[in-house]
Amino acid sequence: MSNQLHNIVKTMRPKQWLKNVFVFAGLVFDRQLFSLASFLLTLAAAFLFCLASSMIYIINDLVDIEFDRQHPIKKHRPLASGALSQRSAIIALVMLGLFTFPAAFFLNTALGWIIAAYFILMLAYSLWLKHIALIDVMIIAAGFVLRVAAGVMIIETERFSPWLVVATVFLALFIGLGKRRSEIELLNTQAPSHRRVLNGYTLELLDQLLTIVLSATLMTYCLYTFSTTNTPDSYHMMFTIPFVIYGLFRYLYLVRIENSGGTPEDIVVSDRPMQAAILLWGITVVVILYWL
Numbered sequence: 001m002s003n004q005l006h007n008i009v010k011t012m013r014p015k016q017w018l019k020n021v022f023v024f025a026g027l028v029f030d031r032q033l034f035s036l037a038s039f040l041l042t043l044a045a046a047f048l049f050c051l052a053s054s055m056i057y058i059i060n061d062l063v064d065i066e067f068d069r070q071h072p073i074k075k076h077r078p079l080a081s082g083a084l085s086q087r088s089a090i091i092a093l094v095m096l097g098l099f100t101f102p103a104a105f106f107l108n109t110a111l112g113w114i115i116a117a118y119f120i121l122m123l124a125y126s127l128w129l130k131h132i133a134l135i136d137v138m139i140i141a142a143g144f145v146l147r148v149a150a151g152v153m154i155i156e157t158e159r160f161s162p163w164l165v166v167a168t169v170f171l172a173l174f175i176g177l178g179k180r181r182s183e184i185e186l187l188n189t190q191a192p193s194h195r196r197v198l199n200g201y202t203l204e205l206l207d208q209l210l211t212i213v214l215s216a217t218l219m220t221y222c223l224y225t226f227s228t229t230n231t232p233d234s235y236h237m238m239f240t241i242p243f244v245i246y247g248l249f250r251y252l253y254l255v256r257i258e259n260s261g262g263t264p265e266d267i268v269v270s271d272r273p274m275q276a277a278i279l280l281w282g283i284t285v286v287v288i289l290y291w292l
Contacts, residue, residue, distance in 0.1 A: 007078035008092045011061055012054035015265045020049045022144055022168065026151035030160050031289055038155040045111055045154045049147060051100040052115050056122040058093045062086060063126055072186070110153040118146045133200025137176035144172040163224035170217040174248065175264050177213060178255040181206040185259045210255075214248055236288045243281035250274050 023046040032038040061068065061079045068080035078084035101119075105112030125139045148168050152160050184198055184206070221244050225237040250273055254260045260267060267274055 004084065004088055007084035008088065011058055011078050011084060011089060011092075013057045014050075015269065016053060016057065017050040018265050018268055019144070020046045020053065020147060022147040023049055023151040025148050025164060025168070026153075026155060026157045026160050028285065029164060029289070030152075030155070030157035032155055032157070033286065033290065035155075041107070041154045042151055044107055045104075045150050048100055048104045048107070048111070048115060049118070049150060051096050052104075052119050053122070055093055055096050055100065055119065056126060058089050058096075059123065060126045062089060108154050111150055114146055114150045114153065118143060118150075121146070131196045133197050136197050137173055137180065140176040141169045141172035144168050161224050163220055163227065167217060167220040167224060170213050170220060173213045174210065174217055175251070177206055177209050178251060179264060181210070181255055182259055210252065214252065217248060218245065236292050237285070239288065240281055240284045243277050243284065247274060247277040247281065250277060 024042055027033055027038055027042045061077060064074075065079050065086075068074035068077055071080075074080055079086065079089055101112065101116065104115045121139060121142060125136070129139050130136045145165060145168055148165055180198065180201055181203065184201060184203060187198070218241075222238075222241055225241060226235050250271070251264075251267065254267060254271065254274075268278070
């Protein structure tokens with residue numbers, strides 16, 4: 001029983017829950033970080049997003065079980081390796097659904113609809129849309145926007161800048177395209193047999209797209225720092241730009257030179273320079289928004 005539970009949790013991919021930090025964007029940038037009520041509501045929304053995303057990961061592993069068995073890394077996943085039975089995975093999926101959706105609607109009706117929309121969108125992604133080049137990464141970006149929207153709706157923000165939403169879209173595209181590039185590099189000529197959508201990409205195309213979305217991410221974030229009404233009149237938020245530049249450049253370096261962009265969550269938890277950039281950016285943002 002303990003092994004089955006461990007494998008279920010592993011299939012839920014707790015490392016991927018880091019993505020749900022985007023739910024906290026509304027809380028931080030609307031200057032409600034130190035409001036206990038707002039913090040607890042946002043924390044609850046992030047937790048429910050973790051469960052909803054885990055449901056999608058379980059479905060994805062069930063659908064891709066045969067492809068994963070041919071992948072040099074994914075073949076070690078519990079379902080692909082046979083450590084977790086499909087029946088146990090389906091039971092866990094149903095139990096998660098019976099808790100997540102009612103809890104989301106009980107907490108906030110808008111949150112419930114956002115999580116439902118996220119689940120439907122990601123389900124369509126797992127079953128069909130992930131096989132369509134360009135659409136696949138755009139759906140991933142939409143998932144991040146829904147996370148931000150959930151955080152904004154749960155506490156009814158008043159000063160959240162739309163520039164941050166646009167920056168989130170481009171940042172998600174940047175990460176998604178970097179992941180696709182790393183997958184092609186890792187799998188080489190066998191890439192399409194492991195993930196069909198890779199047949200629609202080339203390294204040259206991905207490098208061009210990465211350049212475009214990198215520029216767009218920097219531009220939209222810079223516009224946020226000095227064009228929004230929710231930042232100090234002194235434009236101190238512009239001091240956060242260097243950390244963003246370094247973080248983006250570091251990720252591009254890891255994708256192009258280290259070929260480690262296939263698992264962005266591992267970069268966040270293991271790459272010290274990236275961790276330093278994120279930490280310094282976060283501290284600077286909080287200091288400027290709340291004390292300057």
